[in-house]
Amino acid sequence: MGKISRRSFIKGSIATAGAMGASAVPLPASAKGVGAGELATLIDIGKCIGCGACVEACRETNGRKFPEPKKPFPKMYPPRVRTADWSDKRDVDDRLTPYNWLFIQYATVNINGEETTLTVPRRCMHCTNPPCADLCPFGAARKLKNGITRIHPDICLGGAKCKMVCPWDIPERQTGVGPYLQVLPNFAGNGAMFKCDRCFDRIDQGLVPACIEACPEDVQTIGPRNEIIAAAHARAKEINGYIYGETENGGTNTLYVSPVPFEELNKALEKGPGMPHMEPVADSMALADNLGMALLLAPIAGIVAGFIKFTGFSKQKSSQDNKES
Amino acid sequence: MEKAACNPYPSKAMTRFYMAVVAVLAFTGFGQMPIFKRYYLADIPGLGWSANFFVTHAIHYIGASLLFFIIAYQITGYFMRGRHYYSLTRSGWARVIFLVGLVVTGIFRVLKNMPDIVFSPNFTMFIDFAHLGFAMLFLFSCLGFLLFHTGWCEEDATT
Ligand code: SF4
Ligand code: SF4
Ligand code: SF4
Numbered sequence: 001m002g003k004i005s006r007r008s009f010i011k012g013s014i015a016t017a018g019a020m021g022a023s024a025v026p027l028p029a030s031a032k033g034v035g036a037g038e039l040a041t042l043i044d045i046g047k048c049i050g051c052g053a054c055v056e057a058c059r060e061t062n063g064r065k066f067p068e069p070k071k072p073f074p075k076m077y078p079p080r081v082r083t084a085d086w087s088d089k090r091d092v093d094d095r096l097t098p099y100n101w102l103f104i105q106y107a108t109v110n111i112n113g114e115e116t117t118l119t120v121p122r123r124c125m126h127c128t129n130p131p132c133a134d135l136c137p138f139g140a141a142r143k144l145k146n147g148i149t150r151i152h153p154d155i156c157l158g159g160a161k162c163k164m165v166c167p168w169d170i171p172e173r174q175t176g177v178g179p180y181l182q183v184l185p186n187f188a189g190n191g192a193m194f195k196c197d198r199c200f201d202r203i204d205q206g207l208v209p210a211c212i213e214a215c216p217e218d219v220q221t222i223g224p225r226n227e228i229i230a231a232a233h234a235r236a237k238e239i240n241g242y243i244y245g246e247t248e249n250g251g252t253n254t255l256y257v258s259p260v261p262f263e264e265l266n267k268a269l270e271k272g273p274g275m276p277h278m279e280p281v282a283d284s285m286a287l288a289d290n291l292g293m294a295l296l297l298a299p300i301a302g303i304v305a306g307f308i309k310f311t312g313f314s315k316q317k318s319s320q321d322n323k324e325s
Numbered sequence: 326m327e328k329a330a331c332n333p334y335p336s337k338a339m340t341r342f343y344m345a346v347v348a349v350l351a352f353t354g355f356g357q358m359p360i361f362k363r364y365y366l367a368d369i370p371g372l373g374w375s376a377n378f379f380v381t382h383a384i385h386y387i388g389a390s391l392l393f394f395i396i397a398y399q400i401t402g403y404f405m406r407g408r409h410y411y412s413l414t415r416s417g418w419a420r421v422i423f424l425v426g427l428v429v430t431g432i433f434r435v436l437k438n439m440p441d442i443v444f445s446p447n448f449t450m451f452i453d454f455a456h457l458g459f460a461m462l463f464l465f466s467c468l469g470f471l472l473f474h475t476g477w478c479e480e481d482a483t484t
Contacts, residue, residue: 060340072344076473078364078365083365104457128440129438129439129440129441134437135378135382135438136453137357137358137453137457138450138453138454139343139446139449139450139452139453139454140445140450142445142449142450143443144446145443152446155450159358159359159360160359161358161359161378164378165358165378165379188360203399216330233331250394284379285440287379287383287436288379288382288386288438289438289439289440291383291387291390291435292435292438292439293384294386294390295386295389295390295393296388296432296435296436296455298390298391298393298394298397299393299394299396299397300397301394301397302393302394302395302397302398302401303397303398303400303401303402304398305394305398305401306397306398306399306401306402306405307401307405309398309402310401310405310406311405
């Protein structure tokens, strides 16, 4: 297995968080006072050695957020509704599950004539205009001002709409938890959905996400999105590499830099349930954005049409009034 | 009353158009919840699209545009001419209140879906549930008013 360059590249305002090695690495100075904009992360695929420390750190840090389902599950109607139970398979760490929000995906590619296995940390992309949050009917999936998309486990009913509209099928369901148990457990809902919340609570405390902190290779960096984009371009230029996430699904707050084209990487990736692709993705919300603009203009058209029509009535009426008088 | 000549009372065609738009909005609105697939509706031949959230969402937006058009058109008509001829019944006012609630929460939902607009999680949740709540109130009231034949307007005695 060949290894590719692991040179650290982020300089200046974006700190290489993992390098600090402390137990509580603070957010880079430029990422504090988050109001200024959204935070994004950059994952430099070429630097990852696939050690899995990030996966372990995520599970440890976020373990207290993992679902503790009540069993037996309520019977579902109609019977064809399937439950999802990962509670006895909590150890699974080679795909996304409600108990594993980050996993390492493998792809064997050819770099400069040398067969190389790339290891790619995969989790929620934290889209800048996330369809999961836009289309959640209950406000359970929500986008935060700092660029995090989070699903609130106490509001989510587990209908999995977020997963169906997510271009990468990221959220994973666990049956037997969440508020559906209190409403109509047999007829509506089916648990709750779980995924990476980009350690929102750590970010609130001014710390970097656990996976970033734990990485011995400084694979990930976090900072304001514009700085992360600039860093991604700089790195891509440096290694003759490629970027994923800048425009996918209208832009995401997770950017990848790869030494091989993403088309090639995607072909080589092991994909399947819980193992997302890296295909080009058009903006899922683009049509809604355009129709939304039309919607806001519709009342103006109505007023104009009404004005034209009823001005006619006024004239008719006044001429009739004149005749009658 | 010169009804035939120039009465700005909503025409039959307009009323039917409005009812069709409301039906489309109700259908695609409920289709925003993941229930059509679960309850076999999407299995009915020809209704497979109803389980595609992007499709029902787009139709809901188009329906909302038509509803906005109708509302703006009728309000213009009411203030320009209609108020000389008729006034709203109590059930008409109830529907106006529920519709205003639906429209306002709907606009906030549309804004929320725009890129670069982020509301606080609690406000988003409030808007989502309020939109659903107003939809239920509106539809149940419409059903009730339909059963009791309570119209929107009554002709003013003075006209
Ligand atoms: S990747 Fe999927 S789950 Fe994550 S924010 Fe985007 S749409 Fe939502
Ligand atoms: S950001 Fe936090 S929740 Fe997301 S994968 Fe990393 S450690 Fe896990
Ligand atoms: S900890 Fe860093 S090097 Fe190890 S698998 Fe995760 S991203 Fe790759």
